[in-house]
Amino acid sequence: MTAVAEKQVQNGVNVAALLGAREALGKAPEAARFNWRATCKWMHGTHSRTSIKGYYGLGQEQSHKTEFTFDMDHPEVFASEDNGATPVEMVLTGLAGCLTAGVAAVAQMRNLQLRSVSATLEGSMDIQGILGIDADVRNGFDGIKVKFHIDADATKEEIEALVAQSQKRSAVYDILTNPTNVSVTVS
Amino acid sequence: MTAVAEKQVQNGVNVAALLGAREALGKAPEAARFNWRATCKWMHGTHSRTSIKGYYGLGQEQSHKTEFTFDMDHPEVFASEDNGATPVEMVLTGLAGCLTAGVAAVAQMRNLQLRSVSATLEGSMDIQGILGIDADVRNGFDGIKVKFHIDADATKEEIEALVAQSQKRSAVYDILTNPTNVSVTVS
Numbered sequence: 280m281t282a283v284a285e286k287q288v289q290n291g292v293n294v295a296a297l298l299g300a301r302e303a304l305g306k307a308p309e310a311a312r313f314n315w316r317a318t319c320k321w322m323h324g325t326h327s328r329t330s331i332k333g334y335y336g337l338g339q340e341q342s343h344k345t346e347f348t349f350d351m352d353h354p355e356v357f358a359s360e361d362n363g364a365t366p367v368e369m370v371l372t373g374l375a376g377c378l379t380a381g382v383a384a385v386a387q388m389r390n391l392q393l394r395s396v397s398a399t400l401e402g403s404m405d406i407q408g409i410l411g412i413d414a415d416v417r418n419g420f421d422g423i424k425v426k427f428h429i430d431a432d433a434t435k436e437e438i439e440a441l442v443a444q445s446q447k448r449s450a451v452y453d454i455l456t457n458p459t460n461v462s463v464t465v466s
Numbered sequence: 467m468t469a470v471a472e473k474q475v476q477n478g479v480n481v482a483a484l485l486g487a488r489e490a491l492g493k494a495p496e497a498a499r500f501n502w503r504a505t506c507k508w509m510h511g512t513h514s515r516t517s518i519k520g521y522y523g524l525g526q527e528q529s530h531k532t533e534f535t536f537d538m539d540h541p542e543v544f545a546s547e548d549n550g551a552t553p554v555e556m557v558l559t560g561l562a563g564c565l566t567a568g569v570a571a572v573a574q575m576r577n578l579q580l581r582s583v584s585a586t587l588e589g590s591m592d593i594q595g596i597l598g599i600d601a602d603v604r605n606g607f608d609g610i611k612v613k614f615h616i617d618a619d620a621t622k623e624e625i626e627a628l629v630a631q632s633q634k635r636s637a638v639y640d641i642l643t644n645p646t647n648v649s650v651t652v653s
Contacts, residue, residue: 291511296545297597305599313591315555315607319562321583324478327566329559331551336593337543344542347551351563355531356524358483364518364534366564366638368502372516373556375506376538378650379514380553396508406523407498409635410488419640420502425650442652448596451553452648453606459642463565463612465629 288432292387310337325353326362367420371400374451378425381445391441392432399426423455475619479574497525512540513549554607558587561638565612568632578628579619586613610642 304311313336319329332346350363364372375398386393402423408416429438446452491498500523506516519533537550551559562585573580589610595603616625633639 293545300544301597301599304594304597308594311592311594311597311599313593315552315558315589315591317555317558317562317587319566319585319587321566321570321580325567325570327563329562331555331559341541341543343551344548349536349559351559351567353567354528356528357487358480361531364530365502366560366567367641368504368518368534369556369560369563370638370641371502371504372518372536372538373553373560374648375504375516376514376556377553379506379508380512380538380540383508383512393508398506400504400506402502404500404502404637405498406500407491407495409637410484410491410498411635412488412492412498417640417644418635418637419644420646423646423648425648427650427652429652439652442650446650448598448605450591450596450605451557453604454554454557454642455646456648457604457606458644459607459610461561461610461612461639461643463614463629463633465614465616465626
């Protein structure tokens with residue numbers, strides 16, 4: 280046990296703070312209510328620009344250190360100008376970031392040193408859905424495949440368990456695999 | 467009819483090309499199969515970087531004009547470095563871009579001139595889920611609200627119908643409101 284406790288892995292995740300937050304928020308569940316926000320402005324054609332800065336959590340307004348801005352567009356094969364990634368690629372990006380952060384956090388918690396982590400994602404889609412050709416074809420992805428490549432000071436089984444635990448606690452994995460209510464209004 | 471036909475609205479969407487694609491792909495459904503891709507690299511802690519460039523569609527490999535790169539991270543209130551938007555904010559960004567592109571495309575199709583379109587999105591989440599405090603709390607959003615503000619040469623009813631049709635054909639709206647299979651493997 281002493282040898283294990285002395286090995287300090289450095290994945291860059293502050294596990295003590297996360298465990299502290301878990302204990303604190305378990306006693307004050309109101310502070311665990313977060314609202315994440317995005318503001319989008321139409322530019323021209325299918326091109327839009329979205330800004331991310333403020334959010335609500337821990338009982339008060341919060342802010343990112345800087346504003347993050349994302350251009351989105353459709354590609355040239357859709358007769359658009361390709362001024363940004365497509366909206367569905369942004370969804371894959373969110374899934375990639377969520378699972379990868381989870382792998383790092385769980386590795387830190389389990390005292391496993393990561394050397395490198397990469398992932399390739401593929402979302403397949405039959406665009407007969409969005410084009411309105413076939414009402415039986417869904418608009419969204421008909422499936423997503425995520426392949427992780429992980430080099431770590433750990434066994435194959437430990438690495439597989441890391442990824443499984445990341446999925447289990449991933450916000451975006453849950454958002455994609457389960458339905459969420461989306462209300463859209465106009466003013 | 468002549469007066470309507472002569473009014474040429476300029477929302478920047480090539481409707482003729484989209485209608486042509488609809489006709490062509492209806493006859494060649496194999497070409498309608500797309501694969502969208504993302505490649506993610508872990509940087510440090512909860513910070514990752516995702517690249518978007520190639521995709522498959524119209525029966526062959528395709529490529530965006532440029533590579534799009536996105537940093538994601540957790541914010542300082544999660545004891546992270548806030549080097550990018552959070553993964554769940556990327557999901558909101560994708561939804562914003564998808565619905566906004568749809569509004570522009572439908573407006574062009576219906577010959578309605580848009581002057582400005584903006585949207586604010588809010589995704590609420592109880593982080594007791596991702597922290598593992600309460601197994602009955604889901605990890606993802608418990609709901610998303612999208613509010614559009616649209617100034618257009620159109621009636622209130624026409625504007626509401628634009629947004630409704632955009633939802634009906636939106637890939638990301640479908641992805642969020644319905645479940646999608648996500649397979650995660652490790653190599």
